[in-house]
Amino acid sequence: MLKMTLSALIVGATALTSTVALADWREDVPVFRIGILGGENEADRLREHSCQKDYLENILGVPVELFPASDYAGVMQGLLAGQLEFAGLGSAGYAGIVLQDENAVEPLYTTQQVDGSLGYYSVMYVRSDSDITSLEEMEGHSLAFADPNSTSGYLVPNAELNEMGINPDAYFSQTGFGGGHEQAVISVLQGQYDAGVTWTSGVGDIAEGFSRGNLRSMVDKDLLDMDDIRIIWQSNLITNGPRVIRQDVPEELKSLVMGAMMRLQSVDRDCYDAINDGESMSYYPIDHDFYLPIINMRRQLAGVR
Incomplete structure (x- = not known):
């Protein structure tokens, strides 16, 4: 009888401890806020990520809110200011x-x-009816970057062009920012710029916009026909961007989010594809060191400025 009583007390104490632990982190983080990068229509972004919201709410037991930003800087500042707990970033955004x-x-x-x-590419594209067929023929023509905090849409092409001895400010007749990857493609299609840069996996069927990336996303939404553009330059392989969480959130919450998201492709493949701009294999754990080359590249760019 005494053993049963002690066992019951131990079980009860363990359950109480677990409940208190859960209550503690939920008191610290009563709402889990996810930042969504700019670069496409806000309604589309909210629709694509709604499944992630529902999925995490069920696992975390707290409300999940989505915050689409108009540009990359909005998500970056939201994380720095403690107004967001979690977000997907490009490598340059993380470095910033x-x-x-x-x-x-x-x-x-x-x-x-x-x-x-674990990487993708920056590509430079022109309209298919353009006379421009190579980077060499872009001299004296206009170029649309995507966003100043975009890895493939600014940091990498800017750095690689400079390594080739091309100063973008002098080489092109005009450079500007399209306000995001999707908007930059549209500006080229509409003739506002001669060329633009965006991101793609570089694998898969080119007619579908490859397996993943901005081109694939726009093809899937009937915003782009790949016959309407021509790719004239491709970067070296770029590290895929991270999903990040604020360092100061409770460790238990980090573990719950990590575990839930690493299972997503098995639990809900449609949701996994929707929030990843096309088809990919799976999520892969990484750490800070994975992004050191991009951090150094961004540090060098800041030094040049």
């Missing part, structure tokens, strides 16, 4: 946060492409 506050966020995982790689 680290250079402002190295203790602000930590990367949890990235996306693995259908070929198993």
